[in-house]
Amino acid sequence: MSVEQLLQTIAGYLNGNDIFTVNTLGMYWDGFVNTVQLVFISLLIGLALAVPLAIGRGSPLKLVSKSIWLYTYIFRGTPLLIQLYLAYYGFAFVPGIQDSWLWFFVQDPLYPALFAFTLNTAAYTTEIFHGAIKSTAKGEIEAARAFGMSKAMMMRRIILPSAFRRALPAYGNEVIFMLHASAIASVVTIMDLTGAAYYVYSRFYAPFPAFIFVAFIYMALSFSIQGFFRHLEKRLLVHLKPNNR
Amino acid sequence: MKKLLAVTLLGAALTATAAQARDNDTVRIGLNVPYEPMEYKTASGELTGFDVELGNALCQQASMNCQWNEQAWDSLIPSLKSRKIDAIMSAMTINDERRKQLLFSEPYLVQPSAWFAPADSAITATSPEALKGKRIGVQRGTLQDNYVTDEYADANIKRYATADDIVIDIESGRLDLAFLDYPIGKTTMLDQEDKQFKTVGEMVSEPKKYFGDGFGIAFRQRDTTLAEKFNAALDELKENGTYDQLVIKYFGEAALEAAKP
Numbered sequence: 213m214s215v216e217q218l219l220q221t222i223a224g225y226l227n228g229n230d231i232f233t234v235n236t237l238g239m240y241w242d243g244f245v246n247t248v249q250l251v252f253i254s255l256l257i258g259l260a261l262a263v264p265l266a267i268g269r270g271s272p273l274k275l276v277s278k279s280i281w282l283y284t285y286i287f288r289g290t291p292l293l294i295q296l297y298l299a300y301y302g303f304a305f306v307p308g309i310q311d312s313w314l315w316f317f318v319q320d321p322l323y324p325a326l327f328a329f330t331l332n333t334a335a336y337t338t339e340i341f342h343g344a345i346k347s348t349a350k351g352e353i354e355a356a357r358a359f360g361m362s363k364a365m366m367m368r369r370i371i372l373p374s375a376f377r378r379a380l381p382a383y384g385n386e387v388i389f390m391l392h393a394s395a396i397a398s399v400v401t402i403m404d405l406t407g408a409a410y411y412v413y414s415r416f417y418a419p420f421p422a423f424i425f426v427a428f429i430y431m432a433l434s435f436s437i438q439g440f441f442r443h444l445e446k447r448l449l450v451h452l453k454p455n456n457r
Numbered sequence: 458m459k460k461l462l463a464v465t466l467l468g469a470a471l472t473a474t475a476a477q478a479r480d481n482d483t484v485r486i487g488l489n490v491p492y493e494p495m496e497y498k499t500a501s502g503e504l505t506g507f508d509v510e511l512g513n514a515l516c517q518q519a520s521m522n523c524q525w526n527e528q529a530w531d532s533l534i535p536s537l538k539s540r541k542i543d544a545i546m547s548a549m550t551i552n553d554e555r556r557k558q559l560l561f562s563e564p565y566l567v568q569p570s571a572w573f574a575p576a577d578s579a580i581t582a583t584s585p586e587a588l589k590g591k592r593i594g595v596q597r598g599t600l601q602d603n604y605v606t607d608e609y610a611d612a613n614i615k616r617y618a619t620a621d622d623i624v625i626d627i628e629s630g631r632l633d634l635a636f637l638d639y640p641i642g643k644t645t646m647l648d649q650e651d652k653q654f655k656t657v658g659e660m661v662s663e664p665k666k667y668f669g670d671g672f673g674i675a676f677r678q679r680d681t682t683l684a685e686k687f688n689a690a691l692d693e694l695k696e697n698g699t700y701d702q703l704v705i706k707y708f709g710e711a712a713l714e715a716a717k718p
Contacts, residue, residue: 301625304625304626304630304631305629310629315630319629319631321615399618401615401617403616407616410531410597410616411597411616413531413535413598414530414531414597414598414602415598415602415603417535417538419535
């Protein structure tokens with residue numbers, strides 16, 4: 213079935229409905245794509261940043277650990293909305309930026325939003341992983357030392373694998389939190405799910421249909437993320453489950 | 458114990474009626490700030506503008522007690538319908554789509570919409586073909602938003618919460634054009650000495666389906682007496698010259714004829 217036909221079938225179902233027309237549903241769909249894209253990319257980069265940062269956060273070098281602490285402190289201590297405003301409206305007025313290659317990234321709302329979201333989720337994820345690394349059982353470390361492992365090998369083979377497993381439930385929460393936090397992207401003109409709902413709301417003055425519909429989409433997204441993490445936990449945390457044979 | 462409960466309930470009921478009585482005296486008028494020169498705040502934080510001064514004059518004329526209530530633009534109509542405010546006076550254009558939901562006063566000002574661009578912009582035409590792919594800034598939920606969304610589907614439309622955000626973004630080069638009520642663009646862009654802007658193409662006031670019949674004060678559909686009070690007061694202000702003074706103060710002598718509905 214071609215897209216055209218699909219749209220016609222949908223239009224048939226929507227006959228007589230003022231608010232949910234093919235147009236507004238298209239808007240919701242674009243919003244869905246934008247939200248998923250924004251959240252997925254920022255989580256991916258945030259995760260990649262958080263692993264080395266979490267290791268560095270526990271470094272014996274004061275300069276390294278303190279500066280990473282300062283970074284997470286700032287990003288966890290201020291509202292994401294403020295960070296987004298600074299990234300979007302702030303950078304645009306740095307002198308000379310409009311003529312530099314950076315302007316390509318600043319002029320589009322997507323990149324400043326990605327920047328703010330990524331640094332924010334990286335800060336939270338760093339603290340989650342750091343907590344998990346710190347709580348590694350002493351016995352495991354002693355055993356690794358007794359085997360003569362170097363620090364790097366111990367980190368790679370013993371500490372990180374078990375820390376990631378322990379961090380998994382908390383990280384799953386962070387992913388869902390990020391999905392919900394992304395609802396503010398519409399203040400910098402990104403047409404995300406909430407932006408689409410805002411549009412329908414202000415065009416038809418119908419807050420209930422516009423926002424309840426979008427709430428269901430967010431809920432479906434949250435449930436699928438939860439399902440994914442539950443599946444992961446089932447596989448990876450099997451050794452922590454009560455043994456009821 | 459029962460007595461205590463009864464007394465408390467009675468007290469609560471009395472305070473509730475008292476609160477309601479107070480509400481009925483005061484007309485709460487909702488508006489969205491900033492929208493210079495229609496409504497904005499002075500450096501000292503005082504609310505002013507054409508709507509505010511005219512509104513205050515109207516309330517005085519009709520001996521009503523009015524109170525201004527600042528809100529986001531897109532929550533004005535829902536607030537009115539859910540009785541959080543009693544009227545909207547916020548440069549709201551009367552059009553058929555809104556008439557279905559609201560009761561409007563007689564129009565009190567007519568102003569066209571216009572396209573604004575940086576002074577060095579190369580854009581000269583404003584047809585949908587000419588603006589294909591161009592970045593157009595509008596305020597979310599305004600009639601400009603509806604018009605551009607329907608007629609300029611191939612343009613890259615960006616929707617903002619306030620008119621000021623549009624000015625910031627067109628200044629920093631994120632927008633090619635802004636589509637606004639003419640007096641707002643004039644005050645926030647053309648009249649600013651440190652900024653270089655121009656209008657592009659003709660002023661827009663057609664089709665009526667979008668651009669309606671001028672600015673009106675909006676009420677709930679059942680509040681006909683309140684609307685009539687405002688209409689009568691507006692007629693009186695037009696007769697005694699207060700209205701003309703305000704138009705001249707905000708839009709200049711030349712605007713007087715065009716502004717009158």
